[in-house]
Amino acid sequence: MNKVMFVSHGHPKFMKGGAEVASWNLFNSLKSSGYECLYVARSNTIPTEGEPFSSLNADEILFHSSIKDWFNLSAADTRILTDCFESITKEFNPDIIHVHHYAHIGIEIFPILKRAAPNAKIVFTVHEYMAICLHNGQMVKSGTFELCSEAVGADCHRCFPQYSASDFFLRKQYIQDQFRKVDHFISPSAFLAKRYIEWGVPATSFSVIENVLIEQEKLTPRPSENHELRSKFAFFGQINPYKGVDVLLEALLQLPANVREKVSLDIHGANLDHQTGEFKDKILRMVAKLEGTVTLRGQYEPHQLQSLMRETDWVIIPSVWWENSPVVIQEAISYGRPLIGSNIGGMKEKIENKAGLTFEARNPSALASAIQDAVNPEVFDFWHAKTGTKSDAFGQHLDLIENLLVDAN
């Protein structure tokens, strides 16, 4: 039986980020298809004393690691990491190792895995631009938040004056050296893949395959009276400066009063409390002005998503950074909810002409005008009809794995 080992920077039981959930879904789907799989996840806590890792289940392992140098993305203790993966791979003997992130682990995970299991194919799924951009992998200028389309040493130095253009050159060389140990790259969006290829990863080693999502039944539209406006909007996700909630609130403030009184927005988002005072105050001030229109509904659990979608007409994704393939877009499409999204990066790729409306990113009045279009029941019906398509992501993942196994044997 073919064996696939997953390496994730978090276990979805403890951390429900996009990369964790995507790798977890693929892990479970592969198991159901008859592959022998092992899920190895980094944990925040140090496992049992004296052991480099601990078992959560027969096929789930937790290990601990950290990064000591976030500039080079270099691991704090490569010796422990090596010991850990040498004993795991020795026992499991994988044919394929599927890495889903190196954050909090260290970029040296690639040479370490290659050495521990020289015959296994290493597959790596990129989830953001961390290797390219020091600014949290966002490709947005530090300070000004301008969109950035290429990491040029001299520009990176302007974002981070403490590092010279040469330092950025070395960082890139070092990260690319470690990427050479990867046999195949996967990107959930063509946009993200293009950025990595432009940056220097060979195009031939890239496949664009969506994250595996647990498929949902398409919901019927929210029950409504004859010609009632499709005016119930929702935002899902973190509330932080990259996600554009401020753009969304500003757009609502710019709506003509007679439109605004018919519109409502539910914000299902976490972590506003973790934001800096200035940003948090700005959001809360705008929410206060929009009393009656906007409701902060806080964090939600995955099992609540279906009912939250059910009470919604449109899902809005107003991010001010490029995004990759936001899971909320996949979920909305799966549940049959059309989207309004920024016209950049992964959002444009996944929404435009496919699942709803796009607007000029960062422009509240453009978003306001998109919202006015969207409330029209005919516009809603047009886009609702296009949603609910089934993704074939898992089939494509299977094909890729099969091909890699043929190469290996």
Place this chain on the structure above:
Amino acid sequence: MLQQVKDLLRPLKAPKFHIDHTAGSRSGVVITGWYASKKILDITVIDSDGNEVLSSIGTHPREDVAAAYRMDATGFNIHCATATDPAELQLSFLTAKGKQKIQELVNSHKSAVNKTSIKKIRNNAIISKDHDSAGHVEFALYDEQTLFISGWLASKAQFSFFEVEQRKEALGRTDDSILWHPRKDIFEALKKILRAERCNSFTATINLSNPINKSYFDELFLKVKFGDHDLHLPIGEAVPLLKDQKNSLVTILNSWDPLLHPDRDQCIEVLKPALSKLYRHTEPVASEQTFFGKPPASPKSSILIPLYGRFDFLRYQISRFSNQASLREHEVIFIVDDPSIDRDVKVLSEEIYHIFQFPFSVLSLERNVGFGRANNIGASVARSENLILLNSDVIPVTNNWAEVLVSDLNESPGIGIIGSRLLFEDGTIQHDGMTPMVLKQYPGTLFNDHPGKGKSAPQPKGEQVLQECPLVTAACIAVKKSVFENVGGFDADYILGDFEDSDLCLKILETGRRNCIRRDLEIYHLERQSQNLVEPGDWKHRLTIYNALVYNQRWSSRLNELYPEFSGVYQS
């Protein structure tokens, strides 16, 4: 143990602040630099009247400074919108102790002499009113054979010679190993009490036939012999030349102004005895080689990489080499020319070897000997007949770069050195062969120019791929070990790394070989990264000039033949 004490003391020796660069901009002045985070509370730009000039000040951590001095350092970028000349602006630093420190943005020569300095000059001077002469010794450095001394003299009479005298016994004398230059400030300070006709500062080297006895510093004098009288200037406690290598180097260089002393041979005559002893070229240097992994049994080349100051490049180089399969047939030796980083280099080496499993060795030198000699020592332990000398901030991209250099070396017996085109991180040319160059300020001296520097690198065609080129930088060269050692390796007369590469090129040309440059390898050189800490004062600039003088003294006629277009330089 001693090293730990030295490391502890490092922050104490560090300057509190430093201005890296001041430049005029379209709208005013841009100033960059750094300060010790714990010692400086605030910075402001002020004008010559002490009034604050409005500026925007951005700060960021400076890890390079922190690493060099082991203290927290804050970098600053100041944008100052003003029409005032930068020469009239100053930076005011508020120290943690509440004191204000002023730093001028532009080093201006202090012209006017104020009252306190007049008093100081008069108090320090030995004055002979009968003969209208006066003088003072500012400092003296000595070892067994040499006294390097600096001070000033004012007199009416003609000067004849200097003599060192201790307990009435003459230890040595010089008539002309002396550099003079006028000191108008002292002349002004003394003119009311003396009728001197000339007033000069002096910097001199005196060979000692008998050594100085350090028990009798109070009886140690510089006897100044004038036509009609002697003046005895107390030397006091002279400083042993080798007590603090770096401090002596800076002191010596700062007592010399290359712009004021056009006579090349005389400058060398005065400076060389002390400078060359400072770096004890002849004394043996203990070294110890530590192996990480097993090197190849018969390496195709020995790649020698000196480390000084910044050493994290080792991570990037080994990571890269480990990805270049053919490099495993070569031997990589890092030469630690800086005992203060030796321990850290070994800790990093352990980690890097463990990750990348690429074998290399670390050759630790017991003291800092400079780039040239560090390479010579590295060559002596090299096990291959082919040497590749590489700077630590060179990152090769072409996978078989070392193979190409070595095969060129093996296949062309007439070849001496093979250099390589090198690129900056933005892909523009850093080095594409060197040629001589004249600097306006230093007529009669040839420097090394890097033609094409900063320009885009055109694809080499035909004969450009491997072309004859007499002078190449040593940042990346291949040379036969026997050829390198037969000419004595890098010459030790150049202090701390300048011109020894072009000197080596010329020495090898003298053996009848030709040097070449390879242009089709993609190799990056992040120049100046390994020594990006510019120290206060311009002693480094003076050191470059000194090395240039030594280079020109030795090679002017050969350079004349090779580059007839520059022959006019030596005729003037």
